[in-house]
Structure formats: C-alpha cells, structure tokens
Amino acid sequence: MPSWHQLLEEIKVKGSTFDVVRRQYLAKLHRVTGRNVIIYYSGWLQKPGMRGVQVNDADKNGFMTVIHGLDRSKGLDLLLHTPGGETAATESLVDYLHSMFETDIRAIVPQLAMSAGTMIACACKDIIMGKQSSLGPIDPQFGNLPAHGIVEEFKRAADEISRDPSKVPLWQPIIARYHPTLIGECEKAIQWSNDMVREWLVRGMLADHADRDSKAAEIVSELSDHALTKSHARHLSAAKCKAMGLNVFMLEDDRRLQDAVLSVHHACVHTLSATPAFKMIENHKGVAFLQLAQQQLVLEGPVNTEQPAAPLPAPSPTPPATPPAPEEAAPHKNS
Incomplete structure (x- = not known):
C-alpha cells in the first residue's frame, strides 16, 4: 500500500481531470499525424491582464522541457494560440526550434496566432488554418503603442509644422511625450522584425521558390505595413494569408486532422x-510545462486516462514582474 506522501506525489504527476482529457486528445492527434505534437497556448482571452501570457524568455524553459526525449526525426506540429510578445524572445525561441527540428515544423493555428505568434508561424514550412483561424500584423509595439504609428505621427507633425509653423502649439504636447531616441528605436524595431521574418521565409517556407527573396519581401510588406493593416489587432483570415503568398493549408480539407486538432x-x-x-x-507524451497563477508546474511521466484525478495543488505566491511604463523604452513586442 502506498504511503500518504506517495499517493500525494502520484496525484501531482497524474494532474487534474482537465489534464487527463487534454492529453488523451493530444495523443490522438499524434496518432493521426505520426509527428511530434507540441501545444503553445496562452490564456490571454480567459484571463485578461494576466502578466506572462505573452511570448517571453521564460517560455524557452518550457520548450526545452517538452522537446527533451522526442524523436526529432519525426518533425514537429506546433499548435499556436498566442497574442504575441517580445521580439527578442520570439527570435530566440524560433532559433531554438530550428536547431532542434531544422525547418521540418508545421504551424497549426486552431484560432489565433497574433503578432509574434504570426512571426513564429512564418518560421514554419507550412501553416494549417481553419475557416475560424486568424493571424495578425507583425508591426512591433513600444509600451503598447505601435512603432509604425509613432513614426507616422512624428512624420506627420514634422510635415504639418514645416508647412505651417503656427501648428507648433497643437503638436507640442503630443511630441513632448516622446523621449529623445524613441523614433530611432521604433525604426530599428520595425526593421528588426521585418528582416527576421523575411529571413525565416527565405530559409523555410519559400526555400523551393525561384523568386523566394522578392516573394518574402512582398509577404513581409503586407504583414508589417501599418497603413495597410490599419490596426495591430487586425485579424487576417486563412484566405487573406494564402493570398499574400504564405503556404496555408485548410484544416477542413482533412476531416480526421480537423477533428483531432x-x-x-x-x-x-x-x-x-x-x-x-x-x-x-x-507534448503528446504528457510532458508539460504549465504556468499557473503565480506558479509553474512541470508534469512528466505517463498519464492515467482511465479515471479522473485530483485537481492541481493551490498556487504559491511569487512576485510578479512590473510592466514597463508606456512613456519609456520597453522591450520590443509584437503583441
């Protein structure tokens, strides 16, 4: 008979009923595709305002955990559901995924992969989307303000003032909010994001295209042009993404895959x-890196799929990170 402590540890390993059910379907998806499966899911829609829901450097630990022990020759199907996040963290994460699976990665977007999530999808060889799925613009943000918008506003102010100096008092309180290096930082962030995605497209998704350089430039231009997309929150359907030139395949074309995803x-x-x-x-083996409200939980080992288990333990407090003030230079984010 197991001791009280042994039973408690067994409950922790097996996880909650939600974990059991979710892992049943993850294993089923793996059986359908024959490929490694990893979910990368954020709860920003369920928990608005929660710190940590965006792509950040802490996610690298999660991917290291779930990739360990996988047969990497089987490639990777990456299920994305994210609002985006930090540009530097996104670049580092994609570099790591490429070092593990090279370009044999398919992005599957059941609903939303916005901003930096779109950048990750562009780093994959194919993108699988449904009629309900959306990607988003990749223009970076500074303190929750679009970098393109800041640059456009500054240029508009300069143009109007050069034509009519009497407008200086109207623009002064707006321009006064900008610190001295902000415009240059915005321009560099825009160029950084664009160059990053263009390189990923050329090396991966468009590698077999004769005109891959020009095609990649066209795609990046459409995804990053604030004048075209109008809003960083713009939802780009599968049809729009396919029309841009991305390798988009419809989830509805494979009923078994659609049901499993x-x-x-x-x-x-x-x-x-x-x-x-x-x-x-x-991953599809039940190895998980879960971030709970002020807690992280790593679950490994087989999952009992025959009976429900006890709920996860209550979270223990950890100090949250303080978000950057809008007026200051924050980490470049595509969110």
Missing part, C-alpha cells in the same frame, strides 16, 4: 477557463 483546442480552452493555468506548453 479542434478536440485538442477545445480541451486547452477548457483548461485555461476552469483552472489557474494561463500558459501551457505540452
């Missing part, structure tokens, strides 16, 4: 809605 998606959304989890990185 959407089952995983719904199980993830239920987990994010009904538990303290706000970010999940997990």
